[in-house]
Amino acid sequence: MDLPVDAPPIRIREVKVLANDWAVLKKTTFDHQRADGRWQTVSRETYDRGNGVTILLVNRSARTVLLTRQFRFPAYVNGVPDGMLIESCAGVLEQVDPVEAIRQEVSEETGYRVEAPRKLFELFMSPGSVTEKVTFFIADYDSSQKAERGGGLEHEGEDIETLELGFEEAWAMVDDGRIIDGKTVILLQHLKIHDSGPMGDS
Ligand SMILES: Nc1nc2c(ncn2[C@@H]2O[C@H](COP(=O)(O)OP(=O)(O)O[C@H]3O[C@H](CO)[C@@H](O)[C@H](O)[C@@H]3O)[C@@H](O)[C@H]2O)c(=O)[nH]1
Numbered sequence: 001m002d003l004p005v006d007a008p009p010i011r012i013r014e015v016k017v018l019a020n021d022w023a024v025l026k027k028t029t030f031d032h033q034r035a036d037g038r039w040q041t042v043s044r045e046t047y048d049r050g051n052g053v054t055i056l057l058v059n060r061s062a063r064t065v066l067l068t069r070q071f072r073f074p075a076y077v078n079g080v081p082d083g084m085l086i087e088s089c090a091g092v093l094e095q096v097d098p099v100e101a102i103r104q105e106v107s108e109e110t111g112y113r114v115e116a117p118r119k120l121f122e123l124f125m126s127p128g129s130v131t132e133k134v135t136f137f138i139a140d141y142d143s144s145q146k147a148e149r150g151g152g153l154e155h156e157g158e159d160i161e162t163l164e165l166g167f168e169e170a171w172a173m174v175d176d177g178r179i180i181d182g183k184t185v186i187l188l189q190h191l192k193i194h195d196s197g198p199m200g201d202s
């Protein structure tokens with residue numbers, strides 16, 4: 001991700017690449033103009049692993065959602081005993097169209113073919129240090145769309161289970177802490193808000 005160099009109210013002084021492996025970790029020192037007009041020099045680290053996509057798969061007649069469950073090492077090191085997280089299907093956006101990227105991700109992770117994912121919003125998930133912006137989608141699914149095995153890419157270490165949950169159960173799992181992934185909570189709450197709306201249109 002390129003820096004918008006010296007765009008006001010920023011003057012870049014120094015960029016150090018601290019790590020350049022799976023993702024790029026940089027430390028940037030820059031002058032920042034405060035609201036009162038004074039300039040201040042600060043350093044910030046940015047973790048850049050590109051942008052991401054995620055989707056809530058919804059079956060409105062059965063009132064179910066399709067989620068994934070997988071081992072997440074960062075969650076394991078931060079207090080989840082077995083490291084397993086329930087999440088909306090998601091993937092890293094690798095220089096492709098977000099709609100194509102999410103359809104590919106759904107196919108790899110769940111085995112379903114989705115038509116016409118609808119974009120909801122683009123959100124920063126951790127803007128203090130992570131550059132990633134995630135594009136959120138929603139799409140309908142039913143059992144006739146299951147075309148592949150799913151499970152993720154074994155050669156990349158993925159071992160992904162799919163989980164079909166009733167709306168009420170998924171919302172209860174957010175309330176009692178069984179679902180603790182941010183993007184997934186946002187999508188399930190979006191569904192809840194719009195499910196009770198005038199058109200049931202989420
Ligand atoms: N070698 C290596 N591989 C990695 C590393 N971190 C992740 N991977 C591999 O990179 C692939 C990423 O899988 P995706 O399905 O494309 O992404 P994701 O991990 O599900 O991430 C999605 O959800 C995240 C959490 O909400 C989002 O942050 C991310 O942008 C994306 O939306 C997986 O095969 C994973 O094993 C790493 O440090 N090293």
Ligand SMILES: [Mg+2]
Nearest residue numbers: 089090091109
């Ligand atoms: Mg994924």
